[in-house]
Amino acid sequence: MPRRRSTHRALIAAALLLPLAGCGTDDDPSGKPAAALPGASFPYTVDNCGVKTTYQKPPERAVTMNQHVTEIMLALGLEKSLVGTAYLDDRVLPRYQKAYDTVPVVAKEYPSREKLLAANPDFVYGGYASAFDAKDGRTRAELKKSGIDTRLNRENCTKGRTTLDDVYREIEETGRTFGVGDRAEKWVAKARTRVAETERELKGRAPRSVFVYDSGDKTAFTVGGRGIGNELITRAGGRNVFADVDKAFGDATWEQVVARDPEVVVILDYGATSVEQKKRRLLNDPVLRDVPAIKNKRFAVLPLSEMVVGVRAPDAVAKLAPQLAQ
Numbered sequence: 545m546p547r548r549r550s551t552h553r554a555l556i557a558a559a560l561l562l563p564l565a566g567c568g569t570d571d572d573p574s575g576k577p578a579a580a581l582p583g584a585s586f587p588y589t590v591d592n593c594g595v596k597t598t599y600q601k602p603p604e605r606a607v608t609m610n611q612h613v614t615e616i617m618l619a620l621g622l623e624k625s626l627v628g629t630a631y632l633d634d635r636v637l638p639r640y641q642k643a644y645d646t647v648p649v650v651a652k653e654y655p656s657r658e659k660l661l662a663a664n665p666d667f668v669y670g671g672y673a674s675a676f677d678a679k680d681g682r683t684r685a686e687l688k689k690s691g692i693d694t695r696l697n698r699e700n701c702t703k704g705r706t707t708l709d710d711v712y713r714e715i716e717e718t719g720r721t722f723g724v725g726d727r728a729e730k731w732v733a734k735a736r737t738r739v740a741e742t743e744r745e746l747k748g749r750a751p752r753s754v755f756v757y758d759s760g761d762k763t764a765f766t767v768g769g770r771g772i773g774n775e776l777i778t779r780a781g782g783r784n785v786f787a788d789v790d791k792a793f794g795d796a797t798w799e800q801v802v803a804r805d806p807e808v809v810v811i812l813d814y815g816a817t818s819v820e821q822k823k824r825r826l827l828n829d830p831v832l833r834d835v836p837a838i839k840n841k842r843f844a845v846l847p848l849s850e851m852v853v854g855v856r857a858p859d860a861v862a863k864l865a866p867q868l869a870q
Contacts, residue, residue, distance in 0.1 A: 585723075586601055586723070588720050590720070592696060595694065602722045603666050603693060603722065604625060604666060605627045606622070606625050606627065606665060606666070606669060607630070607650060607660060607663050607668050607669070608630070609654060609669065610630075610670060610671025610675060611632045611671065612853065612856070613670065614626075614629045614636070615854055615855050615856070618640040618644060619715075619855040620715070620718065620719055620722065620724050621724065623647055627648065627664065628649070628655075628660075628665065629647045629649055630649065630650050630651040630653065630655055631651070631653050633847075633849045634847060634848075634849050648663070650662075654675065654682075656680065657680060660682065665692055666693065667692065667693045667694070667721075668682075668694045668695075669694070669697075671852065672700060673696065695718070695721065697714060698713060698714050704770075705774065706771050706772045706775060707775045708735075708739060708775060708779070708858070711853050711858075712735065712736070741862075742780070742862045742865050745865065746780075746781045746865060746869075751781055752869075753783050753808070754784055754806055754809075755804065755808075755809050756773060756786075756809075756810045756811075757809055758793065758848070759812075763797055763798070764795065764798060764800075766786050766793065766795075767786065768786055768788075769786070769788060769790060769791075770789075770791055770792045771791075771792025772792075774787055776860050776864060777810070777864070779861045779865075780865040780868055782808065785801075785804035785806050786804070798829070802831060802834070802835055805836060809826060809842065809843050810843075810845070810867075810868075811823065812847070815848075819845055823843060
């Protein structure tokens with residue numbers, strides 16, 4: 545998957561509660577044009593990661609780059625506004641698969657500038673800063689010169705720690721941009737209810753110390769304190785032992801892992817290295833043998849695609865909570 549901000553490595557279970565519904569598809573099956581729906585108020589001006597844009601009407605030919613922003617569009621029932629998509633980390637959520645299959649895939653990973661422009665978009669939505677890479681000629685400023693508006697997922701530009709409020713704002717601003725503010729509001733209301741239910745279940749439970757293992761051999765690539773991953777761990781009843789790392793993701797030494805004595809290891813599931821391979825790597829490392837999580841074989845698993853600012857975040861809290869409690 546793409547490197548998160550400037551640091552994340554590139555190219556490298558039954559849910560307790562009912563999944564959140566795709567608001568556009570389930571709540572408004574009529575197929576009305578976005579501008580005709582309640583919640584469509586224009587002109588709409590939004591300041592996104594320092595780029596201020598005024599929309600006189602909803603974009604009509606959008607391209608999404610990165611899975612989590614694609615799923616935001618599908619959750620809002622906006623597949624008819626998509627003329628292209630690119631870069632999956634894993635499979636899209638089953639409830640969005642039918643809608644996803646109607647959208648052309650312009651590239652397996654990031655498209656070249658030429659391929660992107662060939663889709664004739666009026667809007668490009670990037671999940672990571674790498675979606676607007678300068679060396680590939682896809683900066684937001686360059687695309688604007690070509691008459692293309694852009695949005696970057698706000699996890700890439702939050703000034704402090706990323707929280708679930710950033711998830712809600714991402715959904716709300718995307719919904720308003722496409723004239724489906726009502727759908728976004730319904731989604732956020734359901735998400736808040738979901739998270740509140742999980743919090744009630746955790747009331748009175750002492751937090752478990754958690755080390756997140758993304759990848760790495762000589763060092764451990766892990767979740768720091770700035771990204772949504774830290775928030776999800778906290779909301780699920782955990783305490784991230786590397787919350788003091790001032791990045792969303794960063795490297796830690798194995799000696800630091802030992803010193804911080806985590807009770808649970810959360811393994812991020814993605815890419816060519818399986819969860820079982822990651823477990824074996826940790827269990828067979830003599831340096832880690834006295835770490836409580838390793839000694840007691842206490843592992844939790846979360847797909848990497850759930851540790852981003854996207855529609856999976858509330859479900860991720862509910863899925864992680866019982867795993868940390870075991």
